Amino acid sequence: MSDWRRAELRARTPESTTARTLHLTVDGWPGHLPGQHVDVRLTADDGYRAVRSYSLSAPADGDRIEISVQPAPFGEVSPYLAEDFPVGAGIEVKGPLGGWFVWKPERPGPVLLVAGGSGIAPLAAMLRARLDLGDAGPPFHLAYSLRDPGQRWFGALLDGIAEAEDPAVTAACLYTRTAPPGHPRPVGRITAADLDLPGFRPADGALAFVCGPTAFVEKAANLLVHLGHRPDRVRTERFG
Amino acid sequence: MRDGNALAGPLSDLFLPDPTTAWRLCPGCGTDAALAALHVYDQGPAAVARCPRCSEIAFRVARHPGQLWFDFGRGGALRFPAS
Numbered sequence A: 001m002s003d004w005r006r007a008e009l010r011a012r013t014p015e016s017t018t019a020r021t022l023h024l025t026v027d028g029w030p031g032h033l034p035g036q037h038v039d040v041r042l043t044a045d046d047g048y049r050a051v052r053s054y055s056l057s058a059p060a061d062g063d064r065i066e067i068s069v070q071p072a073p074f075g076e077v078s079p080y081l082a083e084d085f086p087v088g089a090g091i092e093v094k095g096p097l098g099g100w101f102v103w104k105p106e107r108p109g110p111v112l113l114v115a116g117g118s119g120i121a122p123l124a125a126m127l128r129a130r131l132d133l134g135d136a137g138p139p140f141h142l143a144y145s146l147r148d149p150g151q152r153w154f155g156a157l158l159d160g161i162a163e164a165e166d167p168a169v170t171a172a173c174l175y176t177r178t179a180p181p182g183h184p185r186p187v188g189r190i191t192a193a194d195l196d197l198p199g200f201r202p203a204d205g206a207l208a209f210v211c212g213p214t215a216f217v218e219k220a221a222n223l224l225v226h227l228g229h230r231p232d233r234v235r236t237e238r239f240g
Numbered sequence B: 001m002r003d004g005n006a007l008a009g010p011l012s013d014l015f016l017p018d019p020t021t022a023w024r025l026c027p028g029c030g031t032d033a034a035l036a037a038l039h040v041y042d043q044g045p046a047a048v049a050r051c052p053r054c055s056e057i058a059f060r061v062a063r064h065p066g067q068l069w070f071d072f073g074r075g076g077a078l079r080f081p082a083s
């Protein structure tokens, strides 16, 4: 039985013009695995409560956690968290939650991360945990579908991966509407070619994590299964 | 629509080990799927978990004042006292 814990907002940093990462400290946080999430509970003055799930976007670091929030148009909770929730104020969190959509750093074998929009959040925690392993870690590739360069979350993390030019950890942005000048891939939705990569095929024993809006997850998971990946090796998380 | 990952929080009140890693063999179509891989419809007052292949209802979870219902349809419902 996991209980609600008090969390305090320490800082809010931008991921795009609208999305924000919330840096929180949580009393008695027990640590977590990359891919897990928390449930966040807000209580209004009249006692009304709302609960929403948010992925942990960074690996465990003592009592500090990070969540990254895309404000949904007319959403009840996400615009408040991204825009109005004051630094220094408290909320309640329950977690860490979920044992299925999780990458355990001791697992050998290549990992294919497939993100659509805000679905990058739990995958960023996996990527960061992989980078912490250095040369000892397994091959990782991120395929990140996003609308345009302004929607690119975790810019410093992705720039660092590009600059390191380590063939064991790579990331590709799949722009669906507008790409930066000189970008090698034509603009468009994700295709099988974006996921059919040497070193990350079914025969390589690859484990895939697919996360994002439901329609994106369905499409990408189907592409992977058609490429021959075993359905239980394609782990999915639908944000709704 | 979401998936069974969204039930990790609500069900953590009922189960000690993480229930979303448990497997369910669908009596309707024989698909074996982790609870996290079930399709979850939670726009209404209850969260409805369905088989990802044949859409048969696996169970429902509903929060009522003072009670958490874990409903297996024709298999009946477990009612937990809740805050």
Ligand SMILES: Cc1cc2nc3c(=O)[nH]c(=O)nc-3n(C[C@H](O)[C@H](O)[C@H](O)COP(=O)(O)OP(=O)(O)OC[C@H]3O[C@@H](n4cnc5c(N)ncnc54)[C@H](O)[C@@H]3O)c2cc1C
Residues within 6 Å of the ligand: A037, A052, A053, A054, A055, A056, A067, A068, A069, A070, A071, A072, A073, A074, A075, A076, A077, A078, A079, A118, A121, A122, A213, A237, A238, A239, A240, B002, B005, B006
């Ligand atoms: C396991 C899990 C992990 C999650 N992790 C994250 C995360 O890391 N970051 C994150 O930002 N979210 C995440 N989500 C989604 C999050 O839990 C909320 O559903 C989301 O923030 C919206 O909540 P809300 O209260 O703002 O909107 P609600 O008030 O619940 O409703 C959404 C409102 O916005 C509208 N709406 C919803 N989606 C869209 C859309 N795509 N386009 C247009 N309108 C829309 C609806 O019509 C409705 O009016 C996760 C969900 C799950 C299940």
Ligand SMILES: [Zn+2]
Residues within 6 Å of the ligand: B026, B027, B028, B029, B030, B031, B051, B052, B053, B054, B055, B056
């Ligand atoms: Zn079935």
